[in-house]
Amino acid sequence: MLSDTTGSWTPVALSQDLPAGTVIPAYIVSGSIALWRSDSGRIAASADRCPHRGMRLSHGFVRGEAISCIYHGWSYAQSGHCLRIPAHPGLKPPETIRVATYVVEEADGVIWVAAGAPGSMPPGLDGFVPFRSLTVHAARAAIEDAAGATAGPEGLVDITSGAGNIRLLLSAQDGDRTLVHVLLVGEADAATRISASRTVESLRRTAEDRQEKAAAQ
Amino acid sequence: MKLYDYILSPSCYKVRLMASLTGVTLDLRPVDFHPGAEHRSAAMLALNPAGCIPILEDGDLLLTESAAMLAYLAAKAAPAWLAGEKPEEAARVQQWLAFSSRLTASLGGARLHEMLLRPGDIAVLQRQGIAALRELEAGLVEQGVRGMRFLASERPTIADIACFPYVALAPDGGVALDPYPAIRLWSRALRSLDGFIEMPGIHRLHELKPEPPIPTVEV
Numbered sequence: 001m002l003s004d005t006t007g008s009w010t011p012v013a014l015s016q017d018l019p020a021g022t023v024i025p026a027y028i029v030s031g032s033i034a035l036w037r038s039d040s041g042r043i044a045a046s047a048d049r050c051p052h053r054g055m056r057l058s059h060g061f062v063r064g065e066a067i068s069c070i071y072h073g074w075s076y077a078q079s080g081h082c083l084r085i086p087a088h089p090g091l092k093p094p095e096t097i098r099v100a101t102y103v104v105e106e107a108d109g110v111i112w113v114a115a116g117a118p119g120s121m122p123p124g125l126d127g128f129v130p131f132r133s134l135t136v137h138a139a140r141a142a143i144e145d146a147a148g149a150t151a152g153p154e155g156l157v158d159i160t161s162g163a164g165n166i167r168l169l170l171s172a173q174d175g176d177r178t179l180v181h182v183l184l185v186g187e188a189d190a191a192t193r194i195s196a197s198r199t200v201e202s203l204r205r206t207a208e209d210r211q212e213k214a215a216a217q
Numbered sequence: 218m219k220l221y222d223y224i225l226s227p228s229c230y231k232v233r234l235m236a237s238l239t240g241v242t243l244d245l246r247p248v249d250f251h252p253g254a255e256h257r258s259a260a261m262l263a264l265n266p267a268g269c270i271p272i273l274e275d276g277d278l279l280l281t282e283s284a285a286m287l288a289y290l291a292a293k294a295a296p297a298w299l300a301g302e303k304p305e306e307a308a309r310v311q312q313w314l315a316f317s318s319r320l321t322a323s324l325g326g327a328r329l330h331e332m333l334l335r336p337g338d339i340a341v342l343q344r345q346g347i348a349a350l351r352e353l354e355a356g357l358v359e360q361g362v363r364g365m366r367f368l369a370s371e372r373p374t375i376a377d378i379a380c381f382p383y384v385a386l387a388p389d390g391g392v393a394l395d396p397y398p399a400i401r402l403w404s405r406a407l408r409s410l411d412g413f414i415e416m417p418g419i420h421r422l423h424e425l426k427p428e429p430p431i432p433t434v435e436v
Binding site: 014017025061062063132135193198 | 362398402420422
């Protein structure tokens with residue numbers, strides 16, 4: 001998994017789940033972030049906290065090339081600088097008002113965020129195509145146990161099932177939770193995709209059962 | 218058409234939303250649900266022995282189930298919101314209409330517990346709520362594979378309106394919506410519809426309207 005040290009990449013979301021002009025919440029090892037895509041398609045990541053009153057920016061909205069807080073409408077550029085404070089229309093916001101931002105890369109349909117300055121690009125997907133993401137209330141060990149396979153250094157777990165080859169890309173969240181991105185080989189047809197989705201739902205139930213049993217011991 | 222209504226009730230909001238989306242004007246009759254418990258008064262029990270709202274009255278038609286109200290509004294004013302001729306579509310509308318009562322019991326129960334201190338096992342309600350959200354998320358993922366953005370079809374139906382309010386208000390019951398990307402996109406699609414209206418806790422998409430002009434003041 002690449003999320004354990006500052007300066008490495010975390011796969012936070014799939015490109016398909018962040019259309020232009022939207023913001024979503026995401027998680028990296030340093031905490032919650034607001035991940036947003038401007039109307040022109042540029043992605044940015046910032047701390048999920050408006051410096052004004054602490055409201056989550058992921059509850060806000062994207063208009064044009066800026067994100068606005070839902071609470072009082074303060075808006076921020078991709079660089080994190082405050083652009084506008086609606087209650088003070090004549091004020092050019094001082095440089096000191098800004099949100100912390102993170103480096104973002106989008107590759108092969110996965111959005112990666114770095115908490116620092118990583119020395120390399122995010123890893124490729126090796127011909128696999130992202131399908132869906134889901135959160136599992138279990139840590140990596142329970143998921144590996146349920147899958148009957150061990151995750152590689154990049155957080156990839158291969159499982160074979162009737163649904164064909166499924167590759168899971170794991171990303172640790174807070175509180176023994178894991179974000180799982182489901183990747184499928186090439187152009188899977190509809191029946192294969194639906195079957196893969198159901199397979200991973202079952203795997204989640206198994207992993208969570210094992211996590212609960214391990215916690216009870 | 219008279220709706221016995223409570224502004225904070227997600228089930229009443231279903232009917233107000235459906236009416237707005239289908240262009241029907243409702244005569245709203247506010248009920249003092251909290252703290253007055255007017256829905257359990259003798260006069261209200263005469264209308265609905267189950268002692269709950271919403272209640273919809275139109276002539277001698279008296280409806281006490283919100284799913285029936287959605288069906289009635291759609292049939293009367295905008296049949297495109299009902300299932301089409303495909304058997305799968307008809308089945309999915311019924312499936313999600315029935316499923317919506319599980320959202321009411323779990324997420325709605327957690328919300329009543331947290332907001333109005335209604336007795337209940339909050340941990341169980343939240344766990345059931347998460348299970349229901351996961352089922353909805355998986356259903357929407359599968360619909361996406363079929364090229365459909367909504368629960369029963371490529372267009373929204375009464376099934377979507379039946380499920381939307383309790384889902385959108387899940388955080389009121391302490392159930393986070395962060396882990397559900399397909400639900401987020403579906404919610405966004407519903408909130409983008411012409412005629413969408415808000416309720417407290419469910420706001421419209423501000424970005425759909427241009428930025429309001431602010432007069433510039435020279436300092």
